[in-house]
Amino acid sequence: MSNKETLTFSGTSARLDLFLSENKPDYSRGLIQNLIKQGKVTVNGKERKPAWPLAEGDNVEIEWPSVENKTGLKDLIIFEDKNMFVINKPSGMLVHPQSPVWEENPAAAFIGEETLVSLILANPPKNFEKGITRAGLVHRLDKDTSGVMIIAKNSKTQDAMVEMFANREMHKTYEAIVCGVVPDDKGIINVPIGRVTGGKIKASELGREAVTEYSVLQRKETVSLMKLHPVTGRTNQLRVHMSWLGYPVLGDWLYKGATAPRLMLHSKSAEFEHPFTSKPVKFTVAPPKDFKDSWKNAK
Known part of the structure; x- marks a missing residue:
């Protein structure tokens, strides 16, 4: 699904990217420029470059794209209770968008490639606290690192888990x-x-x-x-x-x-x-096939 929005320019002249940045302060200028370059922004129905000069009465239509999640969150979950869930993160998946804008405006998590955060926000698990900071993240893994990752369902658990990491527990x-x-x-x-x-x-x-x-x-x-x-x-x-x-x-x-x-x-x-x-708990997942194959085929 996509969310289209139309803004009408009023004034003498302004760059397209600057106009959108001023009217959409929750989104970074870099993110807006990427949308323009991807053809997600039109002026009077035509694609333009970020520096295109707007004139009085120009209609600027923005298509805010939603991530089409190819992965089901439930397929990644290996444990779940009312306070947290544990996933087996696949290699190649970003934990969260690279731009920090999503932390203040969660809608930004749906612009760009699929991330763990977009999966969580698109289809949150049962008892997931609405508006929880950083979508419940308490730690992260690199994009290409696979395996066990823990996510909190509520702020109380998130605070406790963050403190646990800080205290090396x-x-x-x-x-x-x-x-x-x-x-x-x-x-x-x-x-x-x-x-x-x-x-x-x-x-x-x-x-x-x-x-x-x-x-x-x-x-x-x-x-x-x-x-x-x-x-x-x-x-x-x-x-x-x-x-x-x-x-x-x-x-x-x-x-x-x-x-x-x-x-x-x-x-x-x-x-x-x-x-x-x-109570002591331990969550374990074996390395995936590509990891095992790399070891098997190594000399």
């Missing part, structure tokens, strides 16, 4: 295929990381504390299958740490991993005390 385990033969059976990487120069996140003394525990599950001639536990939860931590160690994750183009069908990183399990029952 969430034990997460990943599996990764890395380039090279890691010599030590196990070890700890305690190396600060951060985006210290405005570029990509990397290991740096000026970064924030980051600790990763690792162990080798299997080795081949050119790759190793790893078990990784992030003690801290920094963005891109496992990818940065394995690259720093000299064994980047297979398929990690950003940190110089060898080419692969996708980033070979999988969130295998999450273990914690339920915030309201205090």
